[in-house]
Amino acid sequence: MTSPPSSSPFSSHSAPSPADLVITGCTALVHDEHERIAFVEDAAIVVREGVIVSIGPAEETAPVATAERIDARGQVAVPGLVNCHTHAPMVALRGIAEDLPAQEWFDDVIWPVESNLTARDVELGARLACAEMIRGGVTCFADHYFAMDAVAAVVEETGLRAHLGEAFFSSQGPEGRERSLEFALRHRGAAGGRITTALAPHAPYTVDDADLAATAALARDHGLPVHLHAAESRDQTDNSLARHGVTPIEVLERTGLLGVPAGVLIAHGTGIVERDLPVLERATGPVAVATAPRGYLKFAWPTTPVRALRRIGVPVGLATDGAASNNSLDVWEAMALTALVQKSTEGDPRWLTSRQALHHATLQSARAVGLGENIGSLAPGRRADIALVDLTGPHTQPVHDLAATLVHSARSADVTTTIVDGRVLMRDRELLTVDVRATVREMTGRLTALTDRSHGGRIQDYDKPPG
Amino acid sequence: MTSPPSSSPFSSHSAPSPADLVITGCTALVHDEHERIAFVEDAAIVVREGVIVSIGPAEETAPVATAERIDARGQVAVPGLVNCHTHAPMVALRGIAEDLPAQEWFDDVIWPVESNLTARDVELGARLACAEMIRGGVTCFADHYFAMDAVAAVVEETGLRAHLGEAFFSSQGPEGRERSLEFALRHRGAAGGRITTALAPHAPYTVDDADLAATAALARDHGLPVHLHAAESRDQTDNSLARHGVTPIEVLERTGLLGVPAGVLIAHGTGIVERDLPVLERATGPVAVATAPRGYLKFAWPTTPVRALRRIGVPVGLATDGAASNNSLDVWEAMALTALVQKSTEGDPRWLTSRQALHHATLQSARAVGLGENIGSLAPGRRADIALVDLTGPHTQPVHDLAATLVHSARSADVTTTIVDGRVLMRDRELLTVDVRATVREMTGRLTALTDRSHGGRIQDYDKPPG
Numbered sequence: 001m002t003s004p005p006s007s008s009p010f011s012s013h014s015a016p017s018p019a020d021l022v023i024t025g026c027t028a029l030v031h032d033e034h035e036r037i038a039f040v041e042d043a044a045i046v047v048r049e050g051v052i053v054s055i056g057p058a059e060e061t062a063p064v065a066t067a068e069r070i071d072a073r074g075q076v077a078v079p080g081l082v083n084c085h086t087h088a089p090m091v092a093l094r095g096i097a098e099d100l101p102a103q104e105w106f107d108d109v110i111w112p113v114e115s116n117l118t119a120r121d122v123e124l125g126a127r128l129a130c131a132e133m134i135r136g137g138v139t140c141f142a143d144h145y146f147a148m149d150a151v152a153a154v155v156e157e158t159g160l161r162a163h164l165g166e167a168f169f170s171s172q173g174p175e176g177r178e179r180s181l182e183f184a185l186r187h188r189g190a191a192g193g194r195i196t197t198a199l200a201p202h203a204p205y206t207v208d209d210a211d212l213a214a215t216a217a218l219a220r221d222h223g224l225p226v227h228l229h230a231a232e233s234r235d236q237t238d239n240s241l242a243r244h245g246v247t248p249i250e251v252l253e254r255t256g257l258l259g260v261p262a263g264v265l266i267a268h269g270t271g272i273v274e275r276d277l278p279v280l281e282r283a284t285g286p287v288a289v290a291t292a293p294r295g296y297l298k299f300a301w302p303t304t305p306v307r308a309l310r311r312i313g314v315p316v317g318l319a320t321d322g323a324a325s326n327n328s329l330d331v332w333e334a335m336a337l338t339a340l341v342q343k344s345t346e347g348d349p350r351w352l353t354s355r356q357a358l359h360h361a362t363l364q365s366a367r368a369v370g371l372g373e374n375i376g377s378l379a380p381g382r383r384a385d386i387a388l389v390d391l392t393g394p395h396t397q398p399v400h401d402l403a404a405t406l407v408h409s410a411r412s413a414d415v416t417t418t419i420v421d422g423r424v425l426m427r428d429r430e431l432l433t434v435d436v437r438a439t440v441r442e443m444t445g446r447l448t449a450l451t452d453r454s455h456g457g458r459i460q461d462y463d464k465p466p467g
Numbered sequence: 468m469t470s471p472p473s474s475s476p477f478s479s480h481s482a483p484s485p486a487d488l489v490i491t492g493c494t495a496l497v498h499d500e501h502e503r504i505a506f507v508e509d510a511a512i513v514v515r516e517g518v519i520v521s522i523g524p525a526e527e528t529a530p531v532a533t534a535e536r537i538d539a540r541g542q543v544a545v546p547g548l549v550n551c552h553t554h555a556p557m558v559a560l561r562g563i564a565e566d567l568p569a570q571e572w573f574d575d576v577i578w579p580v581e582s583n584l585t586a587r588d589v590e591l592g593a594r595l596a597c598a599e600m601i602r603g604g605v606t607c608f609a610d611h612y613f614a615m616d617a618v619a620a621v622v623e624e625t626g627l628r629a630h631l632g633e634a635f636f637s638s639q640g641p642e643g644r645e646r647s648l649e650f651a652l653r654h655r656g657a658a659g660g661r662i663t664t665a666l667a668p669h670a671p672y673t674v675d676d677a678d679l680a681a682t683a684a685l686a687r688d689h690g691l692p693v694h695l696h697a698a699e700s701r702d703q704t705d706n707s708l709a710r711h712g713v714t715p716i717e718v719l720e721r722t723g724l725l726g727v728p729a730g731v732l733i734a735h736g737t738g739i740v741e742r743d744l745p746v747l748e749r750a751t752g753p754v755a756v757a758t759a760p761r762g763y764l765k766f767a768w769p770t771t772p773v774r775a776l777r778r779i780g781v782p783v784g785l786a787t788d789g790a791a792s793n794n795s796l797d798v799w800e801a802m803a804l805t806a807l808v809q810k811s812t813e814g815d816p817r818w819l820t821s822r823q824a825l826h827h828a829t830l831q832s833a834r835a836v837g838l839g840e841n842i843g844s845l846a847p848g849r850r851a852d853i854a855l856v857d858l859t860g861p862h863t864q865p866v867h868d869l870a871a872t873l874v875h876s877a878r879s880a881d882v883t884t885t886i887v888d889g890r891v892l893m894r895d896r897e898l899l900t901v902d903v904r905a906t907v908r909e910m911t912g913r914l915t916a917l918t919d920r921s922h923g924g925r926i927q928d929y930d931k932p933p934g
Binding site for chain 1: 558560561563565567596599602603761763764765766790797807811815816860862864872875876878880881907918
């Protein structure tokens with residue numbers, strides 16, 4: 001694919017640190033005292049030093065002298081989306097393993113290819129992923145991958161917020177766990193506070209119980225959360241029951257992961273079964289689940305039991321997983337698919353309304369990544385992580401029900417402006433902190449080496465007992 | 468929602484009739500002799516008088532002097548998408564009836580509101596719908612609605628291709644059927660041949676057997692196809708069996724509709740059951756089904772049994788239904804959802820690959836609307852209905868598998884240019900034949916009257932036996 005000739009869209013004239021900003025004339029998505037979605041028309045949002053200081057009707061907003069102003073008439077301001085579980089660098093593998101069952105996808109393609117990964121591949125992938133996410137209104141992502149120093153550097157450079165963990169398998173020996181801890185401690189609070197960190201064991205089927213228990217102890221000792229895959233599919237649950245007599249969720253309980261004070265973020269959970277619900281309900285630490293519905297359709301898996309999890313108070317955040325399975329990092333689509341697939345799965349057109357989908361996309365996603373007090377709503381005191389969405393296109397008019405328009409008619413491509421900590425990362429669809437063409441050019445040159453599978457190696461086997 | 472101030476994007480400098488055009492530098496999606504999807508890189512497409520005269524590698528293409536040239540480097544040329552079943556004017560009702568089961572959706576909202584419809588509402592809705600479809604790369608749509616003269620006029624004006632039918636219920640008496648026939652005969656071949664027509668009984672549950680049989684006879688006599696809803700949901704099939712002892716598909720057979728020489732287009736068919744398959748297989752006329760998967764998820768219906776239909780040779784075209792249920796007219800999304808939902812429904816990640824999805828979106832959709840010899844592929848002799856898709860965005864790079872990139876990573880918003888009969892209707896995302904702002908402004912002013920339900924009337928009852 002040749003890029004058409006044009007001048008590079010990259011420039012770096014946006015302020016590098018938390019900024020002052022006033023957005024006027026938008027409709028703002030807010031939450032009422034019961035966390036219900038509400039809208040304020042003709043709102044002004046005032047940001048100082050990266051924090052929202054006021055949001056409300058324009059006439060109630062005192063005039064402000066400020067460096068940056070955005071006239072957002074015709075647009076809706078929503079809390080920046082949170083991608084609660086992804087492997088950002090895997091955009092380099094977008095489309096490389098199609099129409100395959102999960103085991104072949106892992107064993108025959110992804111894990112062999114990942115044995116070739118270099119830090120430079122991870123850096124380029126993360127940079128392209130950040131471009132894609134900024135374009136789609138994502139302001140924060142939870143990443144769980146390898147060579148995460150490179151991802152942290154890209155987060156610093158592109159201005160996004162991120163919750164990062166260095167993934168490990170027990171097959172790496174105790175060094176894997178130690179590296180994950182070292183990464184988490186070293187990067188915690190980096191990028192002006194935009195980076196938070198987690199310990200990141202891969203999954204109960206690749207990390208043994210002793211390693212998981214040690215991880216839980218480290219998490220307690222260091223005040224760190226844990227982010228891992230668990231009960232990804234019903235097959236994994238069935239295999240765990242057959243091998244160990246317990247479900248993956250019960251493994252998390254018996255290894256202490258459900259009592260980590262800073263919380264555990266479970267990716268996928270499509271294999272969460274009835275007997276897991278009381279286990280999750282009695283967890284003594286915060287527990288959240290990230291759902292990435294597109295990939296489940298693609299792998300012909302069931303979907304995350306969102307309704308059952310909501311009933312027991314477990315927040316469910318939205319996610320895309322990596323682009324090698326999901327084909328995009330489009331959290332807007334994850335929001336729409338969550339509404340659609342939940343209706344279909346529950347056999348109930350009334351369940352998971354547009355307003356519920358927006359609640360998952362905002363407060364629940366913020367809570368899932370441990371930032372429930374900082375982001376996820378447009379309110380005074382919250383970090384100014386904001387996406388502006390243009391609804392003047394023919395596909396989003398007329399508007400009878402703004403929540404439905406946002407969830408079911410709008411698309412990620414309708415995001416015009418993306419803001420993190422008050423800093424504008426994309427303005428009028430122009431990316432200000434990533435040079436996509438240069439990134440794609442260098443990545444493309446590296447793909448032959450990256451995708452070579454002639455060596456016959458792989459980094460891990462799928463769903464084999466660890467050790 | 469206020470539109471931001473800007474100059475109107477509307478202008479009419481594009482040629483009004485089938486045009487000469489050369490597109491260079493694109494990758495072109497073509498079909499091989501076995502109808503398999505293939506791609507030609509650095510292709511040139513030459514169009515004369517609205518027809519593709521050559522397509523192939525640039526170096527094999529003779530130089531042409533022509534009025535219009537498009538440099539399409541970095542883009543993929545695909546056959547224009549076909550929306551095989553919609554109610555275009557219902558965009559005016561986008562989002563008006565959310566999170567409801569089908570019966571309440573029809574009886575409590577849609578059919579009461581539709582009793583207020585005027586020809587002007589239909590015209591404005593159709594115009595906005597055409598804008599949305601042109602933006603999304605749709606070059607042809609099959610519409611089944613009321614006051615269709617207004618839709619035909621908008622098709623003429625906007626330059627799209629359409630397959631139009633005036634819908635009727637038996638509750639309207641024989642006049643309904645007669646109006647449908649009169650419409651089909653009067654508009655057949657209009658708009659320079661871009662309009663084809665069908666007889667359009669609403670559905671077996673709203674049109675009685677005598678009326679369906681009379682329709683089949685008229686279709687034979689006049690060489691017209693028939694486009695109707697049938698077996699929309701499993702409930703409809705169950706109700707039909709309980710009331711009449713036959714399925715809706717068996718009703719089509721016994722009333723002669725499966726023997727119409729010009730073919731029958733069945734919308735939805737999610738209630739097609741095992742016993743219907745031999746019925747469809749022994750049909751003596753062409754039969755096709757239009758699938759609109761998004762709405763089925765939303766209503767918590769099963770989806771169209773695409774795999775079973777393919778096995779018996781019934782083409783399945785892609786569709787969006789109306790925006791009141793689907794929330795958009797995004798056929799690109801229908802293509803992706805067909806792949807995803809089919810994998811999930813069949814429990815098979817290998818079924819309905821990206822290439823199969825592209826086959827549904829191209830040749831099968833063209834066949835579904837009776838235009839299998841005219842559109843649906845980029846080949847010499849076909850009408851020049853083409854969409855150009857930009858794949859240089861971060862969400863569509865890198866490209867390991869172009870079919871997967873198109874189906875699973877690209878979005879309707881990546882369409883930059885839409886061409887019908889060689890005439891450019893959108894160029895570099897600028898709509899050339901529709902003034903969206905003026906249309907939305909007038910429509911918005913009419914919504915209070917259109918959506919009034921205080922009169923207590925409705926045009927029909929849901930799933931009640933006709934007569």
